[in-house]
Amino acid sequence: MVDAFQRIAETLIEFMGRESVKIDPEHTARYAVDGIAPKAVVFPADIEQVAKAVKFANRERMAIIPWGSGTKVGIGNPPDHLDVVVSTARLNQMTDVDTANLTMTVQAGVRIKDIQTRLVSEENRCYLPMVDPVTEAEALICSDRENTGCFFPLDPMFGDQATIGGVVAGNTSGPRRLLYGLPRDLVLGVRFVAPNGDIIGTGGKTVKNVSGYDVSKLMIGSWGTLGILCEMTLRLLPLPERMETLRLVFSSLSDAEGFIDRLFETKLLPAAVEILNERAFKRLGVADSSATDLSNWLVAVALEGCDEAVDRMRTELQGMAGDFGAGGTTHLPEDAHREFWQKVSNLEISLATQFPGMITLKLNYPISQWKKVISMATGTLNAYEIDHALLAHAGNGICIINLLMGEGIAATKDKRVQAVDALFHSCREMGGNLLVQRAPVVLKPHLPIWGDSGPHWRVMKWIREQLDPNGIMSPGRLLR
């Protein structure tokens, strides 16, 4: 077997050079997926190298998993088997930055934070806390910077580390999807390598495009099962004139809910409306002195827009907060606003370092059920005595719950599985579903990783059979 793989390794080295192919256990162990290490990790430099590798892998029936920053590689069933991890680390060029047309074309390995940094205004205003962009020796090909500055209107989880390829493969997002939408609304075109090694281009630089099938939509959210994303064209927006946040603390859940309900009845257009339980917002380090004893629920409202609109939203919401008995109101100007939402985006990862056995669930449900879902989830987890950090996008019907476990905590394996099961069934009853975003590998076989399959998964199998008949792309991770 070792000799057979040596031949394979030699071929891969032929395609991309010795430095770009790692087969020693020290390297490959770092790219293990759910505890399964690949036989090789490759670092192609461009889409043609990716295509060669995939074509070869297909011929040899080798299982491939793409890898950006690896922030989401734990999502999904453990792979059936794994031969090669294809890293996008060297696909890190921003090939076209056309702010005049509000588009940007970048390779899959470019990190979200580098995208935002690249788009700063002349006054160095950035959507995220400013960092120095990662640049390679080769020059970035781009248009001139515009005065007003732009941003890519997405604040996905793991914002600090995630690559655009992973974000798009997972169609992941964050609180400000309320105003700006999801990757499926923001990606104008994709170039990828299909499972048979063909290089496919779809969409383009134009906002409107109905030529052929909307293959971009198929690839977005396909979780590495239909090909390897190599390049995408993104939709940009001008940077908002003003960006601020209001943080409100409520002693009772019903007060927080009343406030949010009232907000959604107005014509105000906040960028995000989040509700967090105490455990979650304590983690963000925002337990204000003004809200010590009675603080149970935090509502954070992001305001992004022109000066006058943001001023009005802030004033009206502060008034409303008073009507619903908010215990403490904090106003975060631009810099603090950026830091706060960055922390929110990294909440899960920061909890995971402290609670290694953590299970993270993402519940989705019709928007109108949001209050029921929060009380159901809180009630269920309290009944099972499981400590949890909860965050919900109040206007989108999404709730993310981190079940906090660790070494030596009393929760048994059975109790955790039962709790997840209970949440899953309750959520289904409300017309929703559940996804297990993070869990210890040993628990995964007992958990509803992708929630309820539903009848459309039959159609997904038809598509997979046509596009990946040899089943080489992330086999078993999405469809079993």
Next chain:
Amino acid sequence: MKSKALTAAFEKILGTDYVLSSEMDRALYGYDASLERAKPDVVVLPESVDQVSRIVKLAYEAKVPIVARGSGTNLSGGTIPVKGGIVVHFSRMNRILEIDIPNRTVTVEPGVITLDLQSLLLKRGFVYAPDPASQKVSTLGGNLGENSGGPHCLKYGVTTNHVLGAEVVLFDGSVIWTAGKSQDNPGYDLTGLLVGSEGTLGIVTKIILRIIRAPEAVKTMLAVYETIEDAGNTVSAIIAEGIVPATLEMMDNLVMKAVEESVHVGYPLDAAAVLIIELDGMADGMDRQSEKIMEICKRHNVREVRLAKSDTERAELWAGRKGAFGAVARLRPSYLVCDGTVPRTKLPEVLNKVLEVGKKYKLPIGNVFHAGDGNLHPLILFDERNAEERKRVHKAGTEILEICAAAGGTISGEHGIGIEKLKETALIFSKSDMAFMRHIKKAFDPAGLWNPGKLIPEPETMQ
């Protein structure tokens, strides 16, 4: 086709009133708003998803092509049954089933006329954002099939950004929902794949659409220009200065004259072009934004900027724009409208090239289009009864699409490929791209019966 047996089977399911097979009926359902024509073998008018499912099952077993039809306003031949077969007409499945404000959704049958839904929603203070110019006549099912656009797409996105899920009948007659009222359901975006698939993957029988609260304030402006170039440059400048209006539409002199004769809006008959610029959202800051826009227009030699002072004035401005395609019938009996889309900044250069194409082929070309998203609609005017003119028109159309592709754009922004642009797909898709799309088609349609001859060319016809 085993027509008699199949027709009889359909009559048993639907009743004889709703199965049409006379010569006249077949001719009536063999056209759309494109220049193509072809007769189906039979037309059926179902009233329930169960009926659709049974029809599909029978048709597929009998290996007969199936083509869905809404109002037949399709501009690319998507509704034409080029290989005969069955037209499934949705005029009876036209109910708005549910308006769910707390969940921000509406659920409709595909035969609902788009404007009817929008009018109903507006009374409740809500909006379904996509507003194709055909909205008075076109159906939501048709909008879904083509991924229709409209002026408000610049800010709000196209149909696919507002379809949350669909009930679809698959080739074996089975019925599934691709998604529902909750977002982020894991699995492939089948909804996104269906939208814009031009009826080639299945038949949609119910649609869940996203609705949003009507904006607090709207400001509509008409900016009048002496040159098309100035108008085009204004469009880029507005976006470059950080303003994304709700709409940014352009009309040239030829179209304005036709529209003015038909609708009497007060368009300036001696101007080269006008822009219709609309802002919407919260009222705060809108005055400052519109002043900024006026200042940008002045920098580009605008003659005047008129602000609509009432709902009536606003409605008139839009009636003119939306009636444009119909109005040009005053000038010549037929038109070929191209749907090429280019990056916004390329607009002035591409518009000039389009004018040259008109001169080259001695054909009048009018321009009315979504300048904000670079989606052109050159209207090539001619008389389709003149065979020689028709030939020149098709050559001109192809050349225009080549110009768009060369400018880094695409050949269809919102009207679909249909039959009309099958040849031109080679301008933007490689053989591998096409092969990939054919695999997708195969997954949904092993026997090639869903609206055959559309969207992607057959392999044999490629060079």
